[in-house]
Amino acid sequence: MGTGPGTGTRRVERDDDKAMETAVRLLDEAFQDDPVSSWVFPDPAHRREKHPHLMRAFLEVALDEGHADLTEDGTATALWLDVPAGAAQDGPAEDGEDGPAQLRAAVDPENERVELIGRLTASVHPHGRAHRYLLLIAVAPDRQGQGAGAALIAPVLQECDREGLPAYLEASSARSSVLYERLGFAHLGEPLRLPDGPLMYPMWREPRG
Template identity: 70%
Template sequence: MGVAIRVAGEADRELVVRLLDEAFQDDPVSGWVFPDPAHRRATHPRLMAAFTDVVLAEGRVDLAEDGSACALWLSVPAGEHEAGGDGADEDGPAQLRAAVDPDNERVELIGRLTADVHPAGRAHAYLWMIGVSPERQGEGLGSALIGSVLDRCDSEGLAAYLEASNDRSRALYERLGFVVTGDPLDLPDGPRMWPMWRDPRPE
């Protein structure tokens, strides 16, 4: 499908935060981080805002022109990986917890656990999050957003990486050429995440 995509700026911040909040409210990992539904509704937007601010400052947010979907990307140099929620600062998970939900250790833990499984060594594009409005899911918007970056990765010979947080997203990423790399991440008393890697395809 033809999807008009542009790079988001600061003026789009609230739209991106809302998209991510709506898309991930019922995600298994968000439910694990914020088990109480009322607390999740109140606090989850702050976590999505923190993620958005990092990527607006350090990466790239692709936004469907009609505001229905967004994708957050970071560029990871060879030999480095992101430390779960703050860019390169390894104290980021603790800072994130302090800013978002100080009494909730899972806000910090998810950052540390995903950082631990993040592959180091090769430069890659890191798809941190992708959000599609719930009423627009299943229309191919996610595939279009990711595909535009993967085309660029292929032309530049650059790998891509992400963590799938549910079976539906994992299946989408597999169709786009990602494969599970290493062992799945089983969150303590929680759901499973799948680290996934995609080598560039020759043109």
């Protein structure tokens, strides 16, 4: 059985190469044709080359700033960040350096959109209260729509309820935002419009007590 927060799941450890590769593969496959990923990497061939590196960078951030969960059958993964009260989000890296710029340098130095996505999401990220940040969740394409994603994040949301912690995310499509609404998330302010690109939907979930 799982060793993570719920039955059938486990935490991804940095020294577990197989789990790391599975998580990156799931993230890459799930988001290759996502509207936001397509905006960051408009050219499909370039996206196929660079997108896996972006997903690995996000996974590394989750391991530094929170945790990553993986189903035992390797069909879904979720990246969570633990955001302390009063923390100023400056993008996907929080080590006192310029996170978005570091991300761009590591992933695709000539692509300003890699940096811009971090700055834009930071501009709408709520401050003040400690919360869990669902950075990304990915389900294998042949398992999507079967509840695997909801089942994977449910234990963390239950932890949030027990601890009195809110949760936050940015949905990358209107369709996915509807799914998050079923889990107790509500839209937070206006959608974020990427320049000449799609909308992202900031969503907030108050703990249920």
